[in-house]
Amino acid sequence: xxxxxxxxxxxxxxxxxxxxxxDLAYCLSAFGFRIGKTVQLIRRARFAGPLHIRIDTTDLMxxxxxxxxxxxxRQPA
Amino acid sequence: MKRVALIGMPNVGKSxxxxxxxxxxxxxxxxxxxxxxxxxxxxxxxxxIVELVDLPGVYDLRGHTEDQxxxxxxxxxxxxxxMLVVINASQIERQLRLxxxxxxxxxxxxxxxxxxxxxxxxxxRIECEKLSSRMGMPVCMVSAKRGHGLEQLRTLIRTSLQExxxxxxxxxxxxxxxxxxxxxxxxxxxxxxxxxxxxDRVLLHPWLGLPIFFGVMFLLFEAIFWVGKPIQDAMSxxxxxLRNVALVPLASGLxxxxxxxxxxxxxxxxxxxxxxVPLIILFFLCMALVEDTGYLSRAAFLMDALMxxxxxxxxxxxxxxxxxxxxxxxxxxTRVMRSRGxxxxxxxxxxxxxxxxxxxxxxxxxAALFPTRTAPLVLFSLYLMSIAAAMxxxxxxxxxxxxxxxxxxxxxxxxxxxxxxVILRGWHEVMHFLRRATRxxxxxxxxxxxxxxxxxxxxxxxAQTWAGQLGAFLNPVLSPLGIDPQLTIALIFGFVAKEIxxxxxxxxxxxxxxxxxxxxxxxxxxxxxxxxxxxxLIYTPCLSTIATxxxxxxxxxxxxxxxxxxxxxxxxxxxxxxxxxISI
Ligand SMILES: Nc1nc2c(ncn2[C@@H]2O[C@H](COP(=O)(O)OP(=O)(O)OP(=O)(O)O)[C@@H](O)[C@H]2O)c(=O)[nH]1
Ligand SMILES: [Mg+2]
Numbered sequence: 071x072x073x074x075x076x077x078x079x080x081x082x083x084x085x086x087x088x089x090x091x092x093d094l095a096y097c098l099s100a101f102g103f104r105i106g107k108t109v110q111l112i113r114r115a116r117f118a119g120p121l122h123i124r125i126d127t128t129d130l131m132x133x134x135x136x137x138x139x140x141x142x143x144r145q146p147a
Numbered sequence: 148m149k150r151v152a153l154i155g156m157p158n159v160g161k162s163x164x165x166x167x168x169x170x171x172x173x174x175x176x177x178x179x180x181x182x183x184x185x186x187x188x189x190x191x192x193x194x195x196i197v198e199l200v201d202l203p204g205v206y207d208l209r210g211h212t213e214d215q216x217x218x219x220x221x222x223x224x225x226x227x228x229x230m231l232v233v234i235n236a237s238q239i240e241r242q243l244r245l246x247x248x249x250x251x252x253x254x255x256x257x258x259x260x261x262x263x264x265x266x267x268x269x270x271x272r273i274e275c276e277k278l279s280s281r282m283g284m285p286v287c288m289v290s291a292k293r294g295h296g297l298e299q300l301r302t303l304i305r306t307s308l309q310e311x312x313x314x315x316x317x318x319x320x321x322x323x324x325x326x327x328x329x330x331x332x333x334x335x336x337x338x339x340x341x342x343x344x345x346x347d348r349v350l351l352h353p354w355l356g357l358p359i360f361f362g363v364m365f366l367l368f369e370a371i372f373w374v375g376k377p378i379q380d381a382m383s384x385x386x387x388x389l390r391n392v393a394l395v396p397l398a399s400g401l402x403x404x405x406x407x408x409x410x411x412x413x414x415x416x417x418x419x420x421x422x423x424v425p426l427i428i429l430f431f432l433c434m435a436l437v438e439d440t441g442y443l444s445r446a447a448f449l450m451d452a453l454m455x456x457x458x459x460x461x462x463x464x465x466x467x468x469x470x471x472x473x474x475x476x477x478x479x480x481t482r483v484m485r486s487r488g489x490x491x492x493x494x495x496x497x498x499x500x501x502x503x504x505x506x507x508x509x510x511x512x513x514a515a516l517f518p519t520r521t522a523p524l525v526l527f528s529l530y531l532m533s534i535a536a537a538m539x540x541x542x543x544x545x546x547x548x549x550x551x552x553x554x555x556x557x558x559x560x561x562x563x564x565x566x567x568x569v570i571l572r573g574w575h576e577v578m579h580f581l582r583r584a585t586r587x588x589x590x591x592x593x594x595x596x597x598x599x600x601x602x603x604x605x606x607x608x609x610a611q612t613w614a615g616q617l618g619a620f621l622n623p624v625l626s627p628l629g630i631d632p633q634l635t636i637a638l639i640f641g642f643v644a645k646e647i648x649x650x651x652x653x654x655x656x657x658x659x660x661x662x663x664x665x666x667x668x669x670x671x672x673x674x675x676x677x678x679x680x681x682x683x684l685i686y687t688p689c690l691s692t693i694a695t696x697x698x699x700x701x702x703x704x705x706x707x708x709x710x711x712x713x714x715x716x717x718x719x720x721x722x723x724x725x726x727x728x729i730s731i
Contacts, residue, residue, distance in 0.1 A: 075291050093211070093485060096534030097555035100156070102241035114354050120461070120554060127237045127269065127338050129558040131461070134555050138633035 083142035150719030155233030157204025164291035180483035237265035254311035386418035416650035439564035458545025470500025486552035498688035504645035590649035685717035
């Protein structure tokens with residue numbers, strides 16, 4: 071399975087697992103991250119900076135190291 | 148008196164609504180975590196007065212951070228008769244979940260769907276009545292920014308207090324909330340903020356993003372310089388004329404000593420400081436504009452990679468930027484950080500931010516000693532020095548304050564503040580400035596006058612006065628930096644508030660306006676001036692900043708450290724600069 075940080079720019083995917091630390095899980099759930107939700111990678115910042123992610127109508131930034139803990143599955147077209 | 152609280156996730160417009168309803172001026176801005184403390188005001192509803200409380204944004208009531216703890220403590224300690232749950236109407240599905248943590252409190256809830264204008268622009272349709280019956284609580288659509296739906300909201304609050312509402316079912320769970328959102332809210336498949344997307348494509352461009360950011364900053368400071376400087380000159384001319392034409396003849400009957408205190412002390416000091424008021428207004432209007440557009444979150448995005456090398460994150464950089472206005476709110480803004488290490492490290496570097504009070508000192512010195520052509524560059528170099536000092540500090544101490552915080556930060560759409568929002572904000576800052584002025588500056592300049600004129604018989608500001616003795620005492624430490632005894636006195640007072648520095652120079656040289664500038668240019672050269680500015684930039688933050696560090700960190704040793712470190716750093720930086728510059 072792929073992780074969220076491996077998406078290419080503009081790609082959408084469905085969240086499959088959210089095995090993250092308690093603190094991060096708390097932040098993510100506040101932004102609507104749940105298993106089965108669709109997320110889209112909008113862009114990445116240079117120099118291995120954060121990812122710009124869209125989930126529903128919310129845009130947010132997330133560091134790549136944290137995104138690596140989220141497994142996703144490519145959305146069937 | 149009944150108490151009504153505004154509660155909701157960060158950046159949904161609680162403070163904007165609070166200001167609208169009560170006519171107050173609490174700070175609002177397009178950055179999650181602008182409000183980190185409680186504010187309350189009286190709200191007039193027909194014949195009744197109720198207390199309305201604005202709270203920091205929360206995701207639930209578990210209180211992971213200091214600002215969220217403010218909310219849970221408030222709710223635990225106070226009786227609340229009604230809670231207004233503010234939700235961004237374009238993000239109902241995720242934000243509705245807050246209701247499940249509020250329901251068990253047993254307080255009646257009213258659901259406010261704010262930013263109705265943005266939701267409509269995105270093509271989102273909401274069936275309010277259906278939502279209201281499914282949730283078992285009144286629902287009201289408003290736009291706090293545009294002022295839409297506020298009359299209905301007032302009526303709703305009044306009736307909800309008169310015939311108390313039933314609190315929501317305590318067992319309302321997330322599944323039920325999700326289902327309610329699905330049934331009553333229709334979001335088009337492509338609901339994106341088109342303008343924001345376009346702007347982001349440029350402003351967050353992989354290669355151009357950072358250069359654009361620094362370019363924008365440079366232009367803003369430049370603009371402040373070019374627009375503000377002539378206004379400030381006009382102000383000094385005005386105060387000069389007022390003194391010579393109106394006040395001096397009026398006071399001719401007073402004894403010599405009293406006249407000296409009034410004119411060379413109070414008037415010179417205050418007029419010099421007051422001539423900066425328009426500039427401060429202008430500066431804060433720019434700050435308000437930047438804060439309200441949503442560019443701050445983008446700055447966090449662009450700078451995070453670099454900041455992480457220094458043990459901090461994008462939010463720390465935004466706090467440094469906010470510190471350019473005033474260090475105190477920036478220090479409080481760190482409450483949104485979960486990791487204590489990150490918070491302490493960020494609080495250590497914020498006082499190095501070139502705040503608006505220091506800006507006045509620098510503009511003054513730059514005007515006195517640098518030609519107009521290089522002046523803006525000199526100022527910009529000081530801003531860069533400010534950031535460099537912050538970076539150096541974090542590099543040295545990042546191991547002591549380890550950061551394990553995740554950075555999950557909303558990037559709200561760009562928003563243009565309304566004219567009244569900007570004006571109100573500018574007005575508020577001026578009042579803040581004037582309050583500080585009356586508190587510190589008057590006392591400061593009077594004290595400087597006394598020190599530079601006593602004991603009786605000593606020539607004013609000479610080595611025989613108390614100030615002269617004090618300056619001579621500290622001279623061995625500061626003369627290697629090119630800082631003479633007169634400037635030393637100004638520095639001592641700058642410890643209390645940086646605004647006093649130029650006020651006290653006016654008293655020390657017994658001049659104001661243009662005469663003060665040329666007196667300064669006669670006494671010191673540009674190398675001494677730059678060294679003095681470097682020292683002023685970095686050395687001990689002002690008293691309010693220290694007090695804030697103390698209350699926020701709740702640790703005396705840390706506070707002492709936060710005072711001593713910049714002092715040492717300032718000395719070394721100025722020493723290196725001055726000794727290098729005079730030897731080449
Ligand atoms: N378009 C639109 N923007 C709004 C509306 N209400 C508030 N805003 C903007 O939303 C941003 C956030 O407003 P605030 O009032 O600071 O939000 P808050 O909920 O107090 O935020 P925190 O204090 O950070 O929790 C500001 O830029 C406001 O101008 C609205 O009805 N419509
Ligand atoms: Mg607020």
